[in-house]
Amino acid sequence: MPDRDTHDLATLWFLSARTMAIAGEDMPSVQEAATGLYAQAIIGLSEDECRIAKDAEHISNKTLIDCLSGVRRLPRDLAEKILTGVMMISYSDRSMKPLEVRWASMLASAIEVSPDDFQRCCVNARIIASMLRPSEQAQ
């Protein structure tokens, strides 16, 4: 069974990711599937952890402040993976709205990434977004 730490990590990921998707106003289905694939392939969460994280008891009582505070407490590599994944979500529709910039900025501040580290996360996000974006031929 997943332990509490991985529940928290999965919840932090889904809350961060959906906040970025909502900030982008339009939520194409590509972002939906990419969210879970990123969680399992890159962050290393299991299917069960991903499902349980979205149960009301885990996610519905968390605010964005809780999310920022939780991300701040994560080990650096995991926090950067969350930031990279969130940037991947914002890149998936090839545009960035002001609230998306704000959410990325708040996460970056919470993690205290340097400008160089942030740039690295952006570049990696762009690479991964291109891999997870389904083309007409894929499926």
Added chain:
Amino acid sequence: MSKQETNFEFLGRFDKRVAQLAKQAEEYVHTDPDSCMFKLRLMVETMAKKLTNLQMRGDISQDLGAMLGALERAGVVSRRQADGMHAIRRDGNAAVHGSPTPVPTAMRRLKDAYRISGWFCKRIKKGAKVQLDSFVPPEPPTPLNKETEALHGKIDALEESIEQRRLETRESLLMFGPQENVDEVTRRITEELKALDNVAAAAGEPMIDADFVALVMAMDLEQIEEDPRHGGDSRQARREAEQQLESIKNHLAEREEAFMAERTYLLEQREPT
């Protein structure tokens, strides 16, 4: 249901070809379930082509999986209908590639096809009045013996469990849980985000370098990978992500193979030794 009756009578008014395929699938369900799956797969492919021609622009791949994906992303096909169509595509492909189809599996897909047909008629003809009655499973040509009935019961239970496991996989990948009210969550997060934005702006909270973010968005991947500052890191990130993604895809493919193996194993139980 007698031999002359069909669940798909209504379909002929909307699309004769689709109706013919549905009726043929219905006829084969007991006597030749593999052929039933071929017909159902072709029926779904015909529906998907018609929907892409009628409701989508641009070049869409003629591959059924890609067509269904494009229709779902464009909002033409809802998730529920897409799930049913993908199930028919998957089992149809398995039958084409030599994996035997049990009668209960073909019957499930026939029932899915019935539900999808009602939706399809409304989709291709606005204002169409289609009132679907309950699906009536076609009767076998000769009554089943107890042994076959028991085997069908086992296969049906296995199908149910496979569908449940596929549903769990799908739920794990999506951004919201099945019980969540997406509109309500969206409203709440938007309010919180706007409030935080106001506070951050008033406090002079530093913003990320939006110009750099936009630059990366605009660059070709080749340009990024050749960039002297980020090239090495980005190539490494790509390799790692590709490996990790591949392992997830392999895991999902292996599980689908295991489902097929379980089904085939059960079918083989009735073969004489």
